[in-house]
Amino acid sequence: MTDNAVKKPRAIKGVSEELTEFFTCLILHMLVPLLPLIIETWKMKGAPTEATLAITASMYSISIGLSSRNKAVFSLALFVGILFSMAFGFSIGTDTSVDSLPSVKFGAVVTILLVFGIHACERYNKHVVECIPFWNFGKRGAS
Amino acid sequence: MNISNFIAEITNLIPGLLSTLGLVIAAYTMHKSSSFLRYRLQIERKLAHNLALELKKRHIESQVSCELNRLEIRGSLDSDKDIQEIESEIHSAIMSAIQQLVEEEQLLIKESLEQPSKQGQFHYIRKLLNNSLQELSHQKA
Numbered sequence: 001m002t003d004n005a006v007k008k009p010r011a012i013k014g015v016s017e018e019l020t021e022f023f024t025c026l027i028l029h030m031l032v033p034l035l036p037l038i039i040e041t042w043k044m045k046g047a048p049t050e051a052t053l054a055i056t057a058s059m060y061s062i063s064i065g066l067s068s069r070n071k072a073v074f075s076l077a078l079f080v081g082i083l084f085s086m087a088f089g090f091s092i093g094t095d096t097s098v099d100s101l102p103s104v105k106f107g108a109v110v111t112i113l114l115v116f117g118i119h120a121c122e123r124y125n126k127h128v129v130e131c132i133p134f135w136n137f138g139k140r141g142a143s
Numbered sequence: 144m145n146i147s148n149f150i151a152e153i154t155n156l157i158p159g160l161l162s163t164l165g166l167v168i169a170a171y172t173m174h175k176s177s178s179f180l181r182y183r184l185q186i187e188r189k190l191a192h193n194l195a196l197e198l199k200k201r202h203i204e205s206q207v208s209c210e211l212n213r214l215e216i217r218g219s220l221d222s223d224k225d226i227q228e229i230e231s232e233i234h235s236a237i238m239s240a241i242q243q244l245v246e247e248e249q250l251l252i253k254e255s256l257e258q259p260s261k262q263g264q265f266h267y268i269r270k271l272l273n274n275s276l277q278e279l280s281h282q283k284a
Contacts, residue, residue, distance in 0.1 A: 018266060054162070061169070070179070076172040083165040091158040107162030114169040121176040125183050130255040131266035 021127040021134040029067070029123075029134075030116060033060060037112075050091045053108035058084035060112055064119045069126070073118060080111060186248045191274035193240035195282075198275055201232050207272065237271065 015023070037056045040048045048056075058081045065077025091104055126132050207229070241252055255267050 018270070050158070054158070057162075057165070061165075070176070073172055073176055076168055076175075080165045080168050080172070083161045083168070087158040087161040087165070090154065090161070093154075103159035104162045107159070107166040111162075111166050111169045114166070114173045118169070118173050118176040121173075121180045125180050129180075129183055129187060130258070130263075131270055132255075132258055132263045133260055133266075 018128045018131055022124060025123050025127060025134045026120065030064070030119060033063060034112070047105065050104045050108070051088055053105055053112075054084050054088035054091055057108040057111045057115075058082075058088060061115050064115050068119065068122060070122065073122065077115065077118070080115070084108065084111065183251065186244065186251060187274070189248070190240055190244060190252060190271065191278050193243045194236060194271060194275040195278045197236035197240050198233075198272075199279065201236055203229065203232050203236065207233070207276070233272070237268070 034056070037048060037052065040052055060081075061077045061084065062081035065074050065081065068074045068077065087104055087107075127134055241249055244252065256264060258264055258267070
């Protein structure tokens with residue numbers, strides 16, 4: 001190593017391109033669909049209703065499952081989506097004082113978090129481990 | 144108990160049961176997804192180890208370095224022939240490292256290496272070299 005190389009100031013390492021792709025995907029693909037739920041929680045100044053949580057869990061599972069590359073994750077997420085859409089249908093016609101509704105709330109919140117986790121694992125694999133770009137604007141051979 | 148009351152109670156329980164079932168399936172899917180991620184990371188570590196050995200065998204580890212996401216060649220290069228030589232050595236080192244994996248693992252790695260995006264292919268090769276060079280530097284330390 002030469003003297004010039006020793007004197008050269010060390011550059012600050014930023015986030016790698018692979019991690020940037022991953023975080024872009026997390027924000028644009030996985031957090032934006034949850035915006036209506038976040039805004040409802042904010043505007044209602046409290047927890048959203050069971051029906052909102054159930055329909056969000058259903059739509060989120062279906063939409064995230066459809067973008068999965070894994071057939072097992074795709075079909076299981078679709079099934080979870082169908083179950084929550086049925087739960088939504090039953091919960092809007094149910095007496096609000098019954099005991100089963102808190103479990104709908106809990107189930108929907110945990111399922112949304114799990115679906116987020118499932119897809120985050122898959123996207124980490126895709127963008128960070130396999131280095132497949134999320135978006136490749138204006139470049140040939142985009143995926 | 145009146146039958147209509149019984150049906151109403153069952154109907155009230157259905158949303159909770161469906162949600163619980165959905166939650167259980169989502170938890171199972173999460174387990175599957177995370178185990179696949181762990182499996183893939185395990186293959187990457189194995190490949191990095193194999194590649195590190197191949198680079199060492201070919202004495203390339205002293206010629207290349209990965210700084211700030213850029214692959215750099217140490218020392219002076221006399222001609223394009225030298226660059227081509229290093230490129231072909233790296234290529235054959237990667238191929239030999241992949242050959243040491245089992246067939247299923249080879250297919251996964253080849254999928255990443257032959258992905259449609261050229262940018263992605265380049266990033267993947269650079270990451271493989273970076274991981275291997277890091278492993279060699281840890282061995283030295």
